[in-house]
Amino acid sequence: MFTNFPLFPQQASVQAGQVDAIYFFVVAITAFFSLIIAGAIAFFAAKYRRRHDAEVGVAIHGSLILEILWSVIPFFLTMGMFAWGAKVFFDLYRPPAGAMEIFVVGKQWMWKIQHMDGQREINELHVPVGRPVKLIMGSEDVIHSFYIPAFRVKADVIPGRYNTLWFEATKPGTYHLFCAEYCGTKHSGMTGRVVAMDPADYQAWLSGGSASDSPVAAGEKLFQDLVCNTCHIQGSQGRGPVLTNLFGNTVELQDGGRVTADEAYIRESIVNPQAKIVAGFQPIMPTFQGLVTEEQLLQLIAYVRSLSAQGTAPSPAGTAAPTMPQKSDQPVQEPRKPGR
Amino acid sequence: MHGVVMVFFFLIPSIPAVLGNFLVPIMIGAKDLAFPRINLLSWYIYVLGGVFTLFAALSGGVDTGWTFYTPYSTAASNSHVMSAALGVFITGFSSILTGLNFIVTIHRMRAPGMTWFRLPLFIWAHYATSLIMILGTPVIAITVLMVAAERALHLGIFDPALGGDPVLFQHLFWFYSHPAVYIMILPAMGVISEIVQAFSRKNIFGYSFIAFSSLAIAVIGFFVWGHHLFVAGQSVYAGLIFSFISFLVAIPSAIKVFNWTATIYKGSVSLDSPMLYAFGFIGLFTIGGLTGLVLATMGIDIHVHDTYFVVAHFHYIMVGGAIMGYLGGLHYWWPKMTGKLYSEAWSKFSALIVFVGFNLTFFPQFIAGYIGMPRRYHAYPPEFQVLNVLSSAGASILAVGYIIPLIYFMYSLVAGEKAANDPWGSRGLEWEIPSPPPTENFTVTPVVTEGTHQYVHPSQEVGVA
Ligand SMILES: [Cu+2]
Numbered sequence: 001m002f003t004n005f006p007l008f009p010q011q012a013s014v015q016a017g018q019v020d021a022i023y024f025f026v027v028a029i030t031a032f033f034s035l036i037i038a039g040a041i042a043f044f045a046a047k048y049r050r051r052h053d054a055e056v057g058v059a060i061h062g063s064l065i066l067e068i069l070w071s072v073i074p075f076f077l078t079m080g081m082f083a084w085g086a087k088v089f090f091d092l093y094r095p096p097a098g099a100m101e102i103f104v105v106g107k108q109w110m111w112k113i114q115h116m117d118g119q120r121e122i123n124e125l126h127v128p129v130g131r132p133v134k135l136i137m138g139s140e141d142v143i144h145s146f147y148i149p150a151f152r153v154k155a156d157v158i159p160g161r162y163n164t165l166w167f168e169a170t171k172p173g174t175y176h177l178f179c180a181e182y183c184g185t186k187h188s189g190m191t192g193r194v195v196a197m198d199p200a201d202y203q204a205w206l207s208g209g210s211a212s213d214s215p216v217a218a219g220e221k222l223f224q225d226l227v228c229n230t231c232h233i234q235g236s237q238g239r240g241p242v243l244t245n246l247f248g249n250t251v252e253l254q255d256g257g258r259v260t261a262d263e264a265y266i267r268e269s270i271v272n273p274q275a276k277i278v279a280g281f282q283p284i285m286p287t288f289q290g291l292v293t294e295e296q297l298l299q300l301i302a303y304v305r306s307l308s309a310q311g312t313a314p315s316p317a318g319t320a321a322p323t324m325p326q327k328s329d330q331p332v333q334e335p336r337k338p339g340r
Numbered sequence: 341m342h343g344v345v346m347v348f349f350f351l352i353p354s355i356p357a358v359l360g361n362f363l364v365p366i367m368i369g370a371k372d373l374a375f376p377r378i379n380l381l382s383w384y385i386y387v388l389g390g391v392f393t394l395f396a397a398l399s400g401g402v403d404t405g406w407t408f409y410t411p412y413s414t415a416a417s418n419s420h421v422m423s424a425a426l427g428v429f430i431t432g433f434s435s436i437l438t439g440l441n442f443i444v445t446i447h448r449m450r451a452p453g454m455t456w457f458r459l460p461l462f463i464w465a466h467y468a469t470s471l472i473m474i475l476g477t478p479v480i481a482i483t484v485l486m487v488a489a490e491r492a493l494h495l496g497i498f499d500p501a502l503g504g505d506p507v508l509f510q511h512l513f514w515f516y517s518h519p520a521v522y523i524m525i526l527p528a529m530g531v532i533s534e535i536v537q538a539f540s541r542k543n544i545f546g547y548s549f550i551a552f553s554s555l556a557i558a559v560i561g562f563f564v565w566g567h568h569l570f571v572a573g574q575s576v577y578a579g580l581i582f583s584f585i586s587f588l589v590a591i592p593s594a595i596k597v598f599n600w601t602a603t604i605y606k607g608s609v610s611l612d613s614p615m616l617y618a619f620g621f622i623g624l625f626t627i628g629g630l631t632g633l634v635l636a637t638m639g640i641d642i643h644v645h646d647t648y649f650v651v652a653h654f655h656y657i658m659v660g661g662a663i664m665g666y667l668g669g670l671h672y673w674w675p676k677m678t679g680k681l682y683s684e685a686w687s688k689f690s691a692l693i694v695f696v697g698f699n700l701t702f703f704p705q706f707i708a709g710y711i712g713m714p715r716r717y718h719a720y721p722p723e724f725q726v727l728n729v730l731s732s733a734g735a736s737i738l739a740v741g742y743i744i745p746l747i748y749f750m751y752s753l754v755a756g757e758k759a760a761n762d763p764w765g766s767r768g769l770e771w772e773i774p775s776p777p778p779t780e781n782f783t784v785t786p787v788v789t790e791g792t793h794q795y796v797h798p799s800q801e802v803g804v805a
């Protein structure tokens with residue numbers, strides 16, 4: 001029972017070292033000041049202990065110099081922590097360009113994972129070491145939080161929006177995956193494991209097993225099944241706007257506003273189309289809220305993204321080949337019409 | 341459920357209700373609070389709120405934690421969120437009334453000569469606390485009302501399926517609940533300021549710095565709530581600002597700790613049980629406060645947010661700080677409130693037990709948290725076992741430490757020696773009247789000529805000024 005008793009977490013990502021370094025810095029300062037205070041109190045209490053019953057202390061009212069010193073020194077120390085902490089945060093927050101993307105959907109009480117090649121897993125996440133991985137995460141019900149302690153990364157998974165998280169594993173191995181936001185009675189069972197593998201093993205894992213359609217291909221199929229294609233006709237203007245080259249570009253809205261077409265915007269266009277009307281179109285698109293699951297939404301988004309040069313994420317194989325042409329026999333897309 | 345009851349029904353009201361109601365009028369030389377009836381009303385309201393919460397607890401409990409995060413609390417949780425929310429809502433009014441009463445009392449009822457800068461620091465602390473109570477509590481009241489409205493009427497406020505925004509709840513909730521931490525800790529700080537002076541027989545070092553740091557904490561504390569949302573996907577720049585302000589709020593707390601320490605210097609220090617609790621407070625609060633810096637550092641918070649590290653941190657502040665302060669205050673003023681003395685040996689012993697038990701319970705949680713144990717996990721992987729066993733052992737010791745005072749306090753009521761007016765040799769208006777005080781506190785309204793805790797006559801002062 002006492003053999004497995006770590007006092008410190010494993011370091012298994014490029015971020016882990018960064019986070020630990022600043023942690024040690026802050027802890028060192030914490031320990032230093034705690035010891036000074038405790039030491040001073042113990043020393044004074046012993047040295048100035050009451051010697052007879054009527055004794056009183058010396059009247060000292062204060063010292064401006066001391067007050068300034070013990071406000072200004074802590075101030076500068078905390079500003080150091082602030083700046084360094086912010087830097088680490090920014091690094092943790094911004095995925096490097098070209099990170100391999102994986103979709104994650106949280107629901108009570110499991111993690112559903114879709115790889116761009118079509119692999120799906122539940123409560124397990126296989127990733128290659130040495131490659132940045134970006135997770136795009138949504139929730140089907142309540143707020144969850146995706147947490148891999150050995151990588152020092154965590155992000156809340158919130159219904160109705162997409163949060164992202166990125167990491168780059170450095171050591172092959174199996175690591176804990178936890179849900180860190182209370183989500184109901186089985187919250188503590190919403191755990192899983194992250195398997196970091198050598199790139200070669202990862203390739204082997206990808207090609208084995210039960211690959212289903214890639215999210216792009218599944219999204220394309222949904223696009224037909226849900227008759228999106230009756231209004232959004234490929235290549236020519238139908239009742240709805242052309243979606244080619246939409247992702248990553250700026251959309252002009254009816255009310256004069258502009259919005260960048262990202263995952264959140266496309267999601268909103270599907271579940272709540274009336275929220276933002278594209279300039280020049282009628283608000284006739286029906287809502288698909290309740291008709292598509294969170295996973296299907298992610299597939300539709302993947303498909304819409306694949307129609308755009310900027311939306312194609314590099315494939316897990318590591319080459320820059322776009323995901324789309326690999327698995328679908330999509331006709332070559334016309335470029336988006338100018339003026340949009 | 342543990343959280344709801346502890347926070348809203350114990351930690352928030354404990355010091356203001358028990359010690360504050362008793363001491364605020366006496367310390368400023370008044371016969372009673374400005375609105376004695378409102379004070380009574382606020383007690384009834386508190387009891388009513390307690391009844392609703394008790395009902396929620398007995399009929400199955402709420403399973404949302406004390407944070408009631410949406411949309412879980414509005415859409416998914418099928419437990420007694422409604423009655424618990426109502427309980428919290430109702431108790432809120434009790435807080436507001438208490439805060440109002442204190443503020444008016446401190447403004448209007450001071451005895452002749454009791455100028456603002458002669459006020460005991462306990463009063464300054466309660467003044468700052470009252471400000472937070474009346475400014476913050478309405479927000480939590482409105483928030484729980486919105487939760488109730490969404491649950492009952494399906495108004496889309498927080499639930500995205502109804503068109504709401506779940507993160508909005510977190511903003512509203514923490515806008516109150518972060519300052520609420522200061523509602524718990526500021527009165528305790530006031531208690532500590534009094535005890536440190538009384539048991540060093542020395543006036544406070546840096547009076548105005550301690551007084552104003554209470555106000556600074558109250559004001560700045562309203563602008564840090566976003567440090568609970570670093571991983572909730574709030575804008576990075578909002579995060580930056582909240583992190584910055586969270587560091588700022590650490591400074592006034594540091595100022596207090598340094599000044600308390602300096603007060604002991606060249607004092608006449610006696611280690612009676614209130615002083616032991618005060619030392620315990622300073623130690624635990626220092627650790628709690630400094631680990632707050634770990635959490636305010638954005639890069640680290642991503643890792644430790646919602647882990648046991650946070651649990652340990654806020655227990656050091658709220659239990660280690662607020663309860664140590666409360667116990668210290670009880671021990672200090674018990675003879676005054678009841679007119680009876682308790683066993684000095686037992687009380688020192690229990691102070692020690694509480695300190696040891698507390699650290700054994702909560703220190704291992706810092707380690708478990710950094711290794712990555714998420715909070716609110718009742719089942720956990722084996723590597724957390726040892727730390728959790730230590731914690732549980734500590735909790736049992738801590739419980740003993742809390743039960744011993746209960747026994748000797750009860751005993752002192754029945755068979756305790758009678759307390760003199762001023763058993764500790766302190767200075768302050770409350771020590772000039774009989775123990776326990778008569779209904780009207782003072783037979784003649786006192787006239788105040790100097791600040792509290794002046795042990796040396798001004799003409800005899802020599803010290804380093
Ligand atoms: Cu969870």
Ligand SMILES: [Cu+2]
Pocket residue numbers: 517518564565567568
């Ligand atoms: Cu806070």
